[in-house]
Amino acid sequence: MKELTFGTLIAVFEEIFGPTLFWVMVVAAIIITLAYLYVLIRDRAVSWHKFLRAQLSMPIGAIVAVLFVQKMTHSSFSDIGGPIDVIILLGIAAMGAVGAAILVYTFDALLLQRPNRQED
């Protein structure tokens, strides 16, 4: 009887961020992901050079994600009350880090590097 309802999941996120901001973020995430895939297909390889640079953005992405969620939920670090809270905090940070890395990699590949330049 247990099932994951996608509609409810969407509703929860709309609740957290407000419908407008949520859908703007969804569209932004889709565009960035598509751009990332485009870059991968265009270059036919992961550029480890760019990937290394992208990694530098991960701590910033992690911090921004945590602060963003805290702002949206009237929360702060002092509200961490137990191990599960730390796990959730780390989960949010990890998502922020990965998101930032993809964003920077894509930005780098699309705008800063010329497509025909061989780096690796």
Next chain:
Amino acid sequence: MTHSFNATRRGFLSLAAGAGALMATGANAAALKTVETKAKIVILGAGAAGTALANRLVRRLNGAEITIIDPRKEHWYQPGFSLIAAGLKPSKYSVSQTGDWLPKDINWVAERAAEIDPDAQKVMTESGKTIPYDFLILAPGLVLNYGAIEGFEMDMIGKDGIGSLYAGPDYAAKTWEAAGRYTEDGGVGIFTRPATEMKCAGAPIKHTFLIDDIARKAGTTNLDINYMAHNQGLFGVPIISEKLRMLFGQREITPHYSHVLKAVDAGKKIATFETENGDAEMPYDYLHIVPPQQAPDVVRNSALTDPGSWDGRGWATVDKHTLRHNFFDNVFAVGDIAGVPKGKTAASAKWQVPVVEEHLVAQIAGTKSDASYNGYTSCPLITRVGRAMLIEFDYNNNLTPSFPGVIAPLEELWISWLMKEVALKATYNAMIRGDA
């Protein structure tokens, strides 16, 4: 079918991890067998319980004539009132339209029910309409008896240090006007609860903790916060009562036992309490009022309640496990109106609705159901902005944690706050649509 309710019990609170949600579950009502019937079903009340049941019944019953009676155009998400009254959400956060939640192919009579005749199986509305039924579901909620508090008028809410978040979304916002001033000015804060059965017994405590927390974070130091318990405990479940006693101690909130608000003098800012040693007067700078609560007159004055029980407050006389009326086997009660020992919360309604659905569908199909409501209710008991304790319990005062070992019921946790603040409304919405 008992197992299915355990599954969805978990589902109700399994929202919210990380940025708010890991998973949401819904009972797969569409997969259940439908029953052909011409039965006339009347649901009295289009609140959380009545609406959820209507949405589930239209999927289970083919050809039934379902009528829902309720004059209220606005649907109120009542769990949001605590957040509105602490300035964390605007009043519109809790307001939607009743009509948007109801299934299309039922009749909505937007009138107040005036009388129920369970022998003749009919409901009379205020305009004189007579609506016959084969099955009746009582879900009219409860009424707030503000008239029982001497000297109190509704227009006092929000002024002169008086708040009462139960009265509705706008009154919850007005409550914050008064409470917000108190968090800056400080002084004596008095937080009450009635001696009657009530909606969400955690809400008066949440308001106490929230106002205390907001005031302290604002740097207000001259705080004298008092919680007025109606008996010798702070909560009906002993282990939770003890935990609250400890938290109040840590937070320097003074509990007063057996103090029930009787009268208020808004001009002099004095509240009068009935105590074991006679009346006691207390001056206040902020007073939060939770009025006595009872069944709406349409049930209280009907043959569906036992005037000798509940001190005449009129809750429907039903079996606490099946929610079927003790004397009229074609009548059920669901939500606040049910005369059961525990649970006047949306979480209770969420667990009661499928039980009534199963028994009603089985009765129509000529079979039996073993669905049973165990008194489950839950309360994300906010202890400050950013933290709550996820409290779940049953008729036997047992804690029934949905996530044992992961979310500890008596710990103040951020995840429990996230559930209350962001995931609960979405889950509630799914529930009244009949999806969860």
